[in-house]
Amino acid sequence: MQLVVFVVATLMVVGGAVGVVVNRHPVHAALSLVLTLFGVAVHFVAQEAHFLAAVQVIVYAGAIVVLFLFVIMLLGVDRSEDLRIDPLPVQRPLAAVMGVGLVGLLIAAIVSTRDIPARALGGGLDVAGVPSVDAPPEVFRPIDVVVDHDANIRQLGVDLFGNQVFAFELTSVLLIVAVAGTVILTRKDRRGSPLSTDGDEP
């Protein structure tokens, strides 16, 4: 059953990823991105990261892709890009070579470190509501032994607001800076800043 879930979600992820790259229409690329994001969310659920799966759907599929579609519609760039035009003659072969080499190196690194025994760094993932330090990390517990459905969220919250609380506060600063920067970037300035449209906009 887990194998079936893995295969189906992997097909969703890889199919959506290829669709993002090869689709000529930006709207179609955005919809392929939604397929990939849902597949990643399924993978998160399969690895018992329940909270992150929910956040993945809400933030990525719900907010970021909608933002993409909104910008596509706002700018009226919803027209096809002719992929057969290759502006630089060597660009695509070089990109293909680079991609294959990158994936080959990554997979070689992953496979070569596969048999190194994993050290238990933390206190164990408390997915089932009971400490799982003694369980070997490679063993996937079946889903139906989960007795406490909030354990993942509770453990994530303890780590986030305990060990990582300073980084959490910094993200609030980052979000404020991003919002202020976007407002300044996209407003229409009457006095003619370099980024504004200098009045040639209706």
Place this chain on the structure above:
Amino acid sequence: MIAAVTPTPTWYLVLAAVVFGIGAVGVLVRRNPLVIFMCIELMLNAVNLSFVALSRRLGDIGGQTAVFFVLVVAAAEVVVGLGIIVSILRRHPGANADDLAELRG
């Protein structure tokens, strides 16, 4: 027989590597800045997947916390990047990646 084979974290890491490679190739070959941003999102998702797989393997919740921060940074990055793209495409409708060279100070 089929149910006996369960995915190990190595499978997830290989899948993440493949998706990262697809995203990297997309960044290199596409010319529409919006699609380039989508390919960057693909790469971020591949990294998130490997974070969760390694969190599972090492028994440490810190990987999932890192995914949380990646989500926040990705949201902020998309907001600022799309703001820049809106500003540029208002002046030059139909601009592609080469026209973004005017960002050079």
